[in-house]
Amino acid sequence: MGFRPLHDRVLVRRVEAEEKSAGGIIIPDSAKEKPQEGEVVAVGAGAKSEEGKVSPLDVKAGDRILFGKWSGTEVKIDGEDLIIMKESDILGIVG
Amino acid sequence: MGFRPLHDRVLVRRVEAEEKSAGGIIIPDSAKEKPQEGEVVAVGAGAKSEEGKVSPLDVKAGDRILFGKWSGTEVKIDGEDLIIMKESDILGIVG
Amino acid sequence: MGFRPLHDRVLVRRVEAEEKSAGGIIIPDSAKEKPQEGEVVAVGAGAKSEEGKVSPLDVKAGDRILFGKWSGTEVKIDGEDLIIMKESDILGIVG
Amino acid sequence: MGFRPLHDRVLVRRVEAEEKSAGGIIIPDSAKEKPQEGEVVAVGAGAKSEEGKVSPLDVKAGDRILFGKWSGTEVKIDGEDLIIMKESDILGIVG
Amino acid sequence: MGFRPLHDRVLVRRVEAEEKSAGGIIIPDSAKEKPQEGEVVAVGAGAKSEEGKVSPLDVKAGDRILFGKWSGTEVKIDGEDLIIMKESDILGIVG
Amino acid sequence: MGFRPLHDRVLVRRVEAEEKSAGGIIIPDSAKEKPQEGEVVAVGAGAKSEEGKVSPLDVKAGDRILFGKWSGTEVKIDGEDLIIMKESDILGIVG
Amino acid sequence: MGFRPLHDRVLVRRVEAEEKSAGGIIIPDSAKEKPQEGEVVAVGAGAKSEEGKVSPLDVKAGDRILFGKWSGTEVKIDGEDLIIMKESDILGIVG
Numbered sequence: 001m002g003f004r005p006l007h008d009r010v011l012v013r014r015v016e017a018e019e020k021s022a023g024g025i026i027i028p029d030s031a032k033e034k035p036q037e038g039e040v041v042a043v044g045a046g047a048k049s050e051e052g053k054v055s056p057l058d059v060k061a062g063d064r065i066l067f068g069k070w071s072g073t074e075v076k077i078d079g080e081d082l083i084i085m086k087e088s089d090i091l092g093i094v095g
Numbered sequence: 096m097g098f099r100p101l102h103d104r105v106l107v108r109r110v111e112a113e114e115k116s117a118g119g120i121i122i123p124d125s126a127k128e129k130p131q132e133g134e135v136v137a138v139g140a141g142a143k144s145e146e147g148k149v150s151p152l153d154v155k156a157g158d159r160i161l162f163g164k165w166s167g168t169e170v171k172i173d174g175e176d177l178i179i180m181k182e183s184d185i186l187g188i189v190g
Numbered sequence: 191m192g193f194r195p196l197h198d199r200v201l202v203r204r205v206e207a208e209e210k211s212a213g214g215i216i217i218p219d220s221a222k223e224k225p226q227e228g229e230v231v232a233v234g235a236g237a238k239s240e241e242g243k244v245s246p247l248d249v250k251a252g253d254r255i256l257f258g259k260w261s262g263t264e265v266k267i268d269g270e271d272l273i274i275m276k277e278s279d280i281l282g283i284v285g
Numbered sequence: 286m287g288f289r290p291l292h293d294r295v296l297v298r299r300v301e302a303e304e305k306s307a308g309g310i311i312i313p314d315s316a317k318e319k320p321q322e323g324e325v326v327a328v329g330a331g332a333k334s335e336e337g338k339v340s341p342l343d344v345k346a347g348d349r350i351l352f353g354k355w356s357g358t359e360v361k362i363d364g365e366d367l368i369i370m371k372e373s374d375i376l377g378i379v380g
Numbered sequence: 381m382g383f384r385p386l387h388d389r390v391l392v393r394r395v396e397a398e399e400k401s402a403g404g405i406i407i408p409d410s411a412k413e414k415p416q417e418g419e420v421v422a423v424g425a426g427a428k429s430e431e432g433k434v435s436p437l438d439v440k441a442g443d444r445i446l447f448g449k450w451s452g453t454e455v456k457i458d459g460e461d462l463i464i465m466k467e468s469d470i471l472g473i474v475g
Numbered sequence: 476m477g478f479r480p481l482h483d484r485v486l487v488r489r490v491e492a493e494e495k496s497a498g499g500i501i502i503p504d505s506a507k508e509k510p511q512e513g514e515v516v517a518v519g520a521g522a523k524s525e526e527g528k529v530s531p532l533d534v535k536a537g538d539r540i541l542f543g544k545w546s547g548t549e550v551k552i553d554g555e556d557l558i559i560m561k562e563s564d565i566l567g568i569v570g
Numbered sequence: 571m572g573f574r575p576l577h578d579r580v581l582v583r584r585v586e587a588e589e590k591s592a593g594g595i596i597i598p599d600s601a602k603e604k605p606q607e608g609e610v611v612a613v614g615a616g617a618k619s620e621e622g623k624v625s626p627l628d629v630k631a632g633d634r635i636l637f638g639k640w641s642g643t644e645v646k647i648d649g650e651d652l653i654i655m656k657e658s659d660i661l662g663i664v665g
Contacts (some may be wrong), residue, residue, distance in 0.1 A: 003161070005187040006153060035645050035654070044187070045153070047622070052142070052150025055622030058576060058615070066573070066645060066654070073186060075130050075161060084130070084161070084186045091643060091654045092575040092614070098256070100282040101248060139282070140248070147237070147245025168281060170225050170256060179225070179256070179281045193351070195377040196343060234377070235343070240332070242340030263376060265320050265351060274320070274351070274376045288446070290472040291438060329472070330438070335427070337435030358471060360415050360446060369415070369446070369471045383541070385567040386533060424567070425533070432522070432530030453566060455510050455541060464510070464541070464566045478636070480662040481628060519662070520628070527617070527625030548661060550605050550636060559605070559636070559661045 003077050005084060008047035010059060012038040012067065012083045035066045035091055041082060057087045064094040098172050100179060103142035105154060107133040107162065107178045130161045130186055136177060152182045159189040193267050195274060198237035200249060202228040202257065202273045225256045225281055231272060247277045254284040288362050290369060293332035295344060297323040297352065297368045320351045320376055326367060342372045349379040383457050385464060388427035390439060392418040392447065392463045415446045415471055421462060437467045444474040478552050480559060483522035485534060487513040487542065487558045510541045510566055516557060532562045539569040573647050575654060578617035580629060582608040582637065582653045605636045605661055611652060627657045634664040 005011050015037040040063040046056040059065060072085030100106050110132040135158040141151040154160060167180030195201050205227040230253040236246040249255060262275030290296050300322040325348040331341040344350060357370030385391050395417040420443040426434040439445060452465030480486050490512040515538040521531040534540060547560030575581050585607040610633040616626040629635060642655030 003187050003189055006182075006185050009187060011187070035643055047620070048150065048153075049620040049622070050142075050144040050150075051146070051148055051621070052144070053621055055618065055620075058618075068643065073130055073163065075186075087576075090576050091645075092573050092579060092581070094573055098282050098284055101277070101280050104282060106282070143245065143248075145237070145239040145245075146241070146243055147239070168225055168258065170281075193377050193379055196372075196375050199377060201377070238340065238343075240334040240340075241336070241338055242332070242334070263320055263353065265376075288472050288474055291467075291470050294472060296472070333435065333438075335429040335435075336431070336433055337427070337429070358415055358448065360471075383567050383569055386562070386565050389567060391567070428530065428533075430522075430524040430530075431526070431528055432524070453510055453543065455566075478662050478664055481657070481660050484662060486662070523625065523628075525617070525619040525625075526621070526623055527619070548605055548638065550661075 003042060003075075003082075005042055005044040007044045008057060008087045009044045009084055010040055010057065010087055010090065011042040011077075012065065012072065012085060013041050014038050014081070014083060015064070036069050037094065038065050038067055038083070039063070040065060043087075047087070059087060059090060059093065066091040066094060098137060098170075100137055100139040102139045103152060103182045104139045104179055105135055105152065105182055105185065106137040106172075107160065107167065107180060108136050109133050109176070109178060110159070131164050132189065133160050133162055133178070134158070135160060138182075142182070154182060154185060154188065161186040161189060193232060195232055195234040197234045198247060198277045199234045199274055200230055200247065200277055200280065201232040201267075202255065202262065202275060203231050204228050204271070204273060205254070226259050227284065228255050228257055228273070229253070230255060233277075237277070249277060249280060249283065256281040256284060288327060288360075290327055290329040292329045293342060293372045294329045294369055295325055295342065295372055295375065296327040296362075297350065297357065297370060298326050299323050299366070299368060300349070321354050322379065323350050323352055323368070324348070325350060328372075332372070344372060344375060344378065351376040351379060383422060383455075385422055385424040387424045388437060388467045389424045389464055390420055390437065390467055390470065391422040391457075392445065392452065392465060393421050394418050394461070394463060395444070416449050417474065418445050418447055418463070419443070420445060423467075427467070439467060439470060439473065446471040446474060478517060478550075480517055480519040482519045483532060483562045484519045484559055485515055485532065485562055485565065486517040486552075487540065487547065487560060488516050489513050489556070489558060490539070511544050512569065513540050513542055513558070514538070515540060518562075522562070534562060534565060534568065541566040541569060573612060573645075575612055575614040577614045578627060578657045579614045579654055580610055580627065580657055580660065581612040581647075582635065582642065582655060583611050583650070584608050584653060585634070606639050607664065608635050608637055608653070609633070610635060613657075617657070629657060629660060629663065636661040636664060 040059050040061050042061055043057045046054040048054050067090050071089035072083040075082055135154050135156050137156055138152045141149040143149050162185050166184035167178040170177055230249050230251050232251055233247045236244040238244050257280050261279035262273040265272055325344050325346050327346055328342045331339040333339050352375050356374035357368040359368055420439050420441050422441055423437045426436040428434050447470050451469035452463040455462055515534050515536050517536055518532045521529040523529050542565050546564035547558040550557055610629050610631050612631055613627045616624040618624050637660050641659035642653040645652055
């Protein structure tokens with residue numbers, strides 16, 4: 001079963017801490033809002049301007065990303081915990 | 096009796112939890128703002144820019160969608176409980 | 191005596207609950223902000239952009255509409271209680 | 286002595302309750318923000334966009350209008366109490 | 381010594397109450413935010429849009445104006461108390 | 476060692492009260508937000524619109540300016556206390 | 571392992587106080603929001619307008635910058651503490 005995020009939304013799978021140590025990204029405990037690592041599962045068609053123009057997103061399925069800990073909305077799709085967030089919640093692409 | 100949402104509004108029928116288990120979408124209990132599954136019943140003509148340009152919506156009647164639990168306004172039309180929300184309240188399309 | 195709403199404002203006559211049962215729209219008691227049914231009496235020439243372009247409204251006199259309970263400003267014109275609201279306060283058109 | 290409102294401002298003379306009964310407009314006592322009837326005395330050249338384009342106003346001197354009770358700023362010009370408000374504070378034109 | 385206001389700012393000399401009685405403008409004591417009369421001393425080159433386009437102001441040096449009592453910032457230039465405000469703080473031109 | 480302010484920022488050296496008496500600008504003690512006199516040390520390339528267009532600033536190095544007391548951020552460069560502010564914090568140019 | 575900031579974000583390495591004394595920049599203790607010195611490690615492709623137009627950033631990898639103390643989000647990449655901030659959080663370029 002699929003899920004297509006709408007507009008500038010992105011579906012993200014959180015990457016657990018165990019994997020992170022391999023990738024080299026470690027989030028400091030003391031940070032007040034800790035960014036987390038994730039993998040993009042699906043992206044929307046793009047942000048839509050007031051005039052209706054669609055701007056494709058800069059991230060794509062498979063990208064490893066950092067995002068703010070409190071970004072997005074948690075959902076469970078086909079039994080898996082995922083997060084729907086806006087592309088603007090993504091800090092950058094890892095790798 | 097029909098109902099035509101205005102502009103970028105969408106009329107949505109909430110899909111009950113029983114159906115959701117079939118579709119594979121389960122919303123985690125612990126989520127602070129739980130998204131819910133619904134079916135689009137009718138859509139407005141589109142968002143209207145300040146200059147009057149209409150941008151048709153990206154969802155259509157029959158789409159299965161996820162939307163934030165507190166989105167929209169509840170109405171009863173022909174005895175059925177429905178929700179009127181803006182397209183921007185829709186997280187994505189299921190299926 | 192007439193009244194012409196300015197810009198994107200609309201003059202609305204509230205439709206009482208008795209009539210609503212005939213039309214089939216029943217508003218749930220539990221809703222925190224209950225939409226109400228009304229009839230458009232007069233509409234403004236349209237929303238005006240910052241550049242001065244006028245976009246005609248999508249509702250017209252005679253339309254049956256749903257609107258949020260707390261929308262608009264109450265006035266009495268020729269002894270009749272009416273409401274002046276912005277078109278954006280209208281959820282959709284019934285019928 | 287004259288007064289020219291600037292931009293999208295309008296100079297308004299409040300119409301007293303005695304006159305209103307003749308015109309047929311009666312404002313309900315229970316309304317939380319009671320609109321009032323007035324007469325436009327003078328209007329500004331028009332709203333000015335960020336790019337400097339001027340859009341002439343839709344009301345003109347002599348128009349009978351309804352406006353929100355708390356709109357505008359009271360001034361006394363040549364001994365007469367008047368109100369300076371923005372055109373957007375005007376609900377519509379009577380008559 | 382001169383002072384050139386920047387952009388859409390205007391340098392204003394407050395006109396005292398004594399002069400006002402001659403001009404016919406009297407500000408009511410009961411008004412919650414009393415407008416005051418002043419004379420424009422100098423004006424900026426104009427408001428600058430996000431795209432850098434300059435729109436010349438509609439007031440000029442010598443204009444008698446009304447402005448909100450709490451508008452602007454007080455300065456003393458060459459020993460004289462003056463006020464620097466934005467043109468949008470000016471209600472209109474007297475005379 | 477140099478410092479180039481970014482975009483619409485300006486580097487300002489505060490002019491002390493002693494110098495001000497010569498220039499003729501005296502700031503009243505009673506003003507709630509006292510403007511201060513300063514000298515522009517360096518300016519950014521200009522404000523950048525959402526579309527990327529750069530609008531050069533209207534102040535230049537050497538200009539004597541008035542600015543709000545609480546504007547900007549204090550820094551020490553080469554042992555000298557300076558202030559980085561946005562051009563919009565500058566009230567006007569003296570002299 | 572690399573990290574590409576998204577859009578108008580910039581990856582910054584904080585420059586410690588010891589290095590700062592050499593460069594001549596000393597931040598006053600008394601400042602309520604102390605700017606800090608840093609070195610740009612990587613920059614995003616640029617700010618993206620609502621219409622999708624990308625405006626390249628004005629800072630580049632290697633630039634020495636001043637930024638507000640509380641700007642951005644702290645991350646640890648390959649064991650190094652870095653900060654992801656928006657270009658608009660950067661006050662200017664040193665040197």
